[in-house]
Amino acid sequence: MSGKLRILPLGGLGEIGKNMTVVEYEDRLLVIDCGLRFPTAEMVGIDLVLPDFDVLRGRLDDIEGIIITHGHEDHLGALPWVLRDLRSEGELPPIFGAPLTMAMARSKLDEHKLKEVDVEDVSAGETLELGPFSIELIHMTHSIPDMVAIAVTTDLGTVLFTGDYKFDQTPVDGPPADMARLAQLGAEGVLVLCGDSTNADRPGFSPSEAGIGPHLLQAFAQCEGRIVVTCFASNIHRVQQVIDAAQLVNRKVALLGRSMRKNANIARSLGHLDVPEGIMLQPRQIDDFPDERLIIVSTGSQGEPLSALRRMAFNDHPQVDLRRGDTVMFAATPVPGNERAVNETIDRLYAIGCRVVTASDTPIHASGHGYEEELKLMLNLTQPRYVMPFHGDHKRLELHGKLAEAVGISPDNIFKGQNGLPLEIDERGARFGKPERAGMIFVDGVEIGDVADVALRDRRMLSADGIFVVVATISEQDGKSVADPEIIFRGVPFPEEAEELVGDIGACIDRTLERAAKDNIREIDVLQSMLHDDLAAFVYDRLRRRPMVLPVVVEV
Ligand SMILES: [Zn+2]
Numbered sequence: 001m002s003g004k005l006r007i008l009p010l011g012g013l014g015e016i017g018k019n020m021t022v023v024e025y026e027d028r029l030l031v032i033d034c035g036l037r038f039p040t041a042e043m044v045g046i047d048l049v050l051p052d053f054d055v056l057r058g059r060l061d062d063i064e065g066i067i068i069t070h071g072h073e074d075h076l077g078a079l080p081w082v083l084r085d086l087r088s089e090g091e092l093p094p095i096f097g098a099p100l101t102m103a104m105a106r107s108k109l110d111e112h113k114l115k116e117v118d119v120e121d122v123s124a125g126e127t128l129e130l131g132p133f134s135i136e137l138i139h140m141t142h143s144i145p146d147m148v149a150i151a152v153t154t155d156l157g158t159v160l161f162t163g164d165y166k167f168d169q170t171p172v173d174g175p176p177a178d179m180a181r182l183a184q185l186g187a188e189g190v191l192v193l194c195g196d197s198t199n200a201d202r203p204g205f206s207p208s209e210a211g212i213g214p215h216l217l218q219a220f221a222q223c224e225g226r227i228v229v230t231c232f233a234s235n236i237h238r239v240q241q242v243i244d245a246a247q248l249v250n251r252k253v254a255l256l257g258r259s260m261r262k263n264a265n266i267a268r269s270l271g272h273l274d275v276p277e278g279i280m281l282q283p284r285q286i287d288d289f290p291d292e293r294l295i296i297v298s299t300g301s302q303g304e305p306l307s308a309l310r311r312m313a314f315n316d317h318p319q320v321d322l323r324r325g326d327t328v329m330f331a332a333t334p335v336p337g338n339e340r341a342v343n344e345t346i347d348r349l350y351a352i353g354c355r356v357v358t359a360s361d362t363p364i365h366a367s368g369h370g371y372e373e374e375l376k377l378m379l380n381l382t383q384p385r386y387v388m389p390f391h392g393d394h395k396r397l398e399l400h401g402k403l404a405e406a407v408g409i410s411p412d413n414i415f416k417g418q419n420g421l422p423l424e425i426d427e428r429g430a431r432f433g434k435p436e437r438a439g440m441i442f443v444d445g446v447e448i449g450d451v452a453d454v455a456l457r458d459r460r461m462l463s464a465d466g467i468f469v470v471v472a473t474i475s476e477q478d479g480k481s482v483a484d485p486e487i488i489f490r491g492v493p494f495p496e497e498a499e500e501l502v503g504d505i506g507a508c509i510d511r512t513l514e515r516a517a518k519d520n521i522r523e524i525d526v527l528q529s530m531l532h533d534d535l536a537a538f539v540y541d542r543l544r545r546r547p548m549v550l551p552v553v554v555e556v
């Protein structure tokens with residue numbers, strides 16, 4: 001008698017980003033992906049958004065492993081934050097994934113001083129036995145090397161998580177997706193397909209990455225001055241195509257941006273990036289070369305506030321001053337939600353006098369996600385009994401469901417879910433279970449990285465939302481508040497009910513201080529950080545703003 005299988009998405013459904021899914025069978029857990037989401041424009045002061053992983057609390061011992069499909073931030077980025085949080089509860093579970101993905105994971109975990117975590121390389125085609133789960137990694141193609149789909153088999157059958165994919169017939173690196181294995185799985189019987197819905201609204205097949213190179217070359221040939229190409233830092237294929245084209249037009253290549261350089265180094269060491277001798281320049285050498293001999297590959301294709309391109313566009317980059325005659329090429333399209341920041345960056349570039357080339361001017365970008373016909377191909381190859389669209393906003397999940405209907409899957413077997421809603425399957429069939437908590441966790445503060453990053457973040461917070469300083473006076477004897485807290489605001493965009501709000505903030509401070517006094521917390525820095533966290537949350541809740549909060553605790 002088999003038990004119940006539960007597929008619980010914590011993120012990635014009804015949104016773009018923070019993909020994370022918990023699979024449960026016989027009280028054992030498997031986590032697929034652990035991604036983050038970048039904040040939208042109205043979450044000023046927030047650096048990252050994580051899935052709410054509350055369901056894992058107290059269950060560390062039940063987790064057989066965390067498997068990551070690929071190295072993109074929306075699948076891997078939350079891993080260090082989640083592990084940092086859970087480490088106090090016991091021994092952390094092992095992490096599995098393809099070699100490039102795991103190299104990127106190790107680098108992230110190192111930055112967070114999480115060296116004790118067991119990170120294991122598993123190549124596509126290999127299998128893993130973890131408790132009641134048999135796991136197989138299947139090679140797929142996407143906009144990063146070492147992309148794998150994950151087949152999880154229990155007594156009840158096989159659940160196939162496609163991860164992000166396209167069926168690229170002529171990939172730049174490695175073979176096409178392992179369609180033979182997908183078809184074989186289909187013949188053996190796939191119980192549930194959890195598939196990428198990103199481009200469920202685009203008809204036809206996505207263009208191949210190999211088609212981009214010639215267009216880049218053509219675009220480069222038309223430039224006289226410096227060329228800046230911006231793309232995702234993890235898009236190793238694109239960086240490779242830029243390097244290849246650069247060689248043909250006799251230009252040197254400099255990589256700008258911490259993540260760009262880091263990913264290129266990792267990819268190079270694993271043989272995914274082929275760099276001819278002598279073609280690379282260090283950023284500090286840029287000024288030593290004539291304009292017509294240079295290509296700069298930069299982060300910032302999404303208009304990210306701290307990225308190299310954004311800083312160049314605002315004349316705030318330590319090594320590169322953009323000027324008239326330079327051409328900036330966007331070899332990426334904005335992820336939904338980032339359009340405004342990208343347009344702003346582009347307009348700044350025009351203001352400087354740069355020429356701007358985007359993927360709508362010339363085909364220098366191909367999506368890493370399959371279009372309608374590719375989603376249908378996946379459905380036809382794997383012939384799943386149930387379909388659960390993943391990775392997309394509600395509209396794309398719906399459209400993915402329609403595609404499944406179009407290839408003959410009964411509407412009753414198509415489960416359009418949402419974050420926190422588990423699909424439960426037993427011998428009688430599949431149905432949605434009771435919703436679990438699934439929301440967002442904000443990471444406020446760049447704890448790692450350059451001091452310059454922190455300074456920039458502070459400036460950004462101050463300019464957008466102002467600052468408020470709170471001075472609390474407590475008694476040396478018992479830690480109790482002995483005077484009304486002083487609350488000073490500067491530049492905080494206030495609604496009408498400001499006075500009432502100040503009163504409420506005072507009450508919030510009192511509550512924190514009382515809690516601290518009860519727990520006998522007397523260290524000033526601990527008190528200040530408690531006040532900071534409580535007040536920041538309180539003010540965000542009330543104003544939907546993130547002013548900088550500076551609590552000062554004075555003992556008398
Ligand atoms: Zn993704």
Ligand SMILES: [Zn+2]
Pocket residue numbers: 070072142164368
């Ligand atoms: Zn991806």
